[in-house]
Amino acid sequence: MPLEPINPVSDPRIERKTAVLNGFTYHYLYGVPPGEKLIATVFLIHGWPDLSLGWRYQIPLLLDMGFRIVAPDMMGYGGTDAPKVPPNPINLYGLKRASDDIAELARQLGAEKIILGGHDWGGFVVWRAAQWHPELISHVFSVCTPYTAPQKEYLSLEDLVKSALPQFAYQIHLASGEVEKSVNSEESVRQFLKGLYGGRGPNGEYAFDPHKGVLPENLSKIGNSKILNGKVLDYYVKEYSRHGIHSTLNWYRTRMVNWEEDLALQDKKTISIPTLFVQATYDSVLKPEMSKTMEAFLPNLTRGEVAATHWALTQKPEEVNAILRNWLKGQGFGTKSSL
Template identity: 55%
Template sequence: MPVDKITPDDSRVSHRETVLNGQKYHYIHGVPKHGKFKATVFLIHGWPDLSYGWRYQIPFLIQQNMQVVVPDMMGYGRTDAPRSPPADLRLYSIKRAADDISELAKQLGAPKIILGGHDWGGIVVYRTAQWYPELVTHVFSVCTPYTAPSRRFISLAEMVHGPLPQFGYQMQLAGPELEANVTSCDQVRNFLRALYGGRSEQGKPYFRPETGIDLDGLETIGVAPSLDGEACSSEMNSQIVIDSRLQELEYYTREYMRHGLHGPLNWYRTRRINFEDDLKLGTKMVKQPVLFISGRHDAVLTPEMSKGMEAFVPRLTRREVEASHWALTQTPEEVNNIVKEWLREVALGSRSLL
């Protein structure tokens, strides 16, 4: 049976706008039909995603009697994307994201929240839990391991030429090439196809973690399988699955065309800013209970990167799914079941209605 997911115009959720610390944000909001909920869950997306990246988790969490809040992060979708310069690049920092999450929780009257993150969103939820320990009660992260603050600045080049060569693509994202050459609707569409697993007719991938996007070959790229999890396993109704992927691809393309790539790419230009903020943090520990779900086949955030997390996250629960980086949509049933079990046993305990 297919896993339930929201559609862009789904009546079970509302699309809201608000101003957080001077910038307009868009977020998806959902509550159970009866209006009562046991807890508030914020879901934080990463690159190159949107709030809609949590489409399989939103209805599931609503069904578990949760208030669900899913923002488009700074620079993405319908949220503001200030150009920097002249705007301060700190608008795209992790600390700024934490401050905005705190402000949105305050506006919603939620004194305590559970935070879930994926990709950059995983980094954001760990740091938000550290900056706002009275607000964040529990954390779960899909694919993104915890990285403790460093007392020494480590440049991206040093990381790529050292322990994490698979971060080479970030050097391309942080530079000027993509922003200058991926501007039209067709270019953005093919760019997204490449990042979500699109290949040539010969099976050649157009995204490699070590080097980034092959811009020269984007015109011949095929469909993007990771924009619909069912495409990975479904052999029946193949035309329906392909149509669903194309619809999702078009939605993503339209949302990215609102502001272009400048805002999302700025997240890769804040490394030193994030380092300077970490120096002020005053702790390397995440004291809240944490669920970490790794993707066994994630080629960028490899499971090996999570080695030693227990030293900084003493209340850690580990789980793994047979997925690449796009576990939220490739293995949604498995991810949802793991989160459900953790919510019941750890996050809600005796208060659970699950």
């Protein structure tokens, strides 16, 4: 019997907490397994345009298995601070800062070791966090986002789109400042979210194209999404209306600073701890062929795949959960071991 996803309004399985991490306040979902069966702590890191609640189907599984759960809203999202850039530096939205904030939250919670899971941008974060804080991270899993090694030479987003990854052109649009001009009210946020999560217009109109970005001319036409609707959609609209869309898009403005900070990781390209990568077969951006070389850097890699689009966590939750459960059990969790 599938586990009930976390209810966004009220759910006894989780608490909503805040913590000041390196000077900024984060909101996070916190859950402790029932009874005395805590075996480890799992941090779950979301991407764009998502929230900590994006893990609503995985949190119950992990709690049931005996894991303590920590799922933060990342910088610029939901109940977490959204510092303006400028005057603040853009690296507040970078991979190193996210890694450092995860490490600080783990320290405050008394977790000497954590398992780290990510999706979308969160997947990129967890790979880097394992490199920035190897003493903290015992296991890493990523859904959809393949591992990419730190690069010695800088490649601009424009050059990347012209060469290996034309489907990343949407990132140029997201970083441009244009999206905020059309997604700037509660109603437009609602239409935007419905569209990004697969909603279509009456004639098949869509709101997002990997080669173009957000399509503002179609937003008003978008109908309901099958995977983000009802009270969950209402929650997302409320949370995205706190700061507006701009701060979440700062993550797409960090390519240069991420590369600069990655230079310190040139001798840490290999991640030797146990890792899991769950590929979404029909992801139109993070395509399966992008993960071909991962074994060269991840000697302890396990692979899984689900027949889903980018939103595998909520589109095929039972399949994702089965892969995650089997991998964790294969790593010895579910016994009386503890971290």
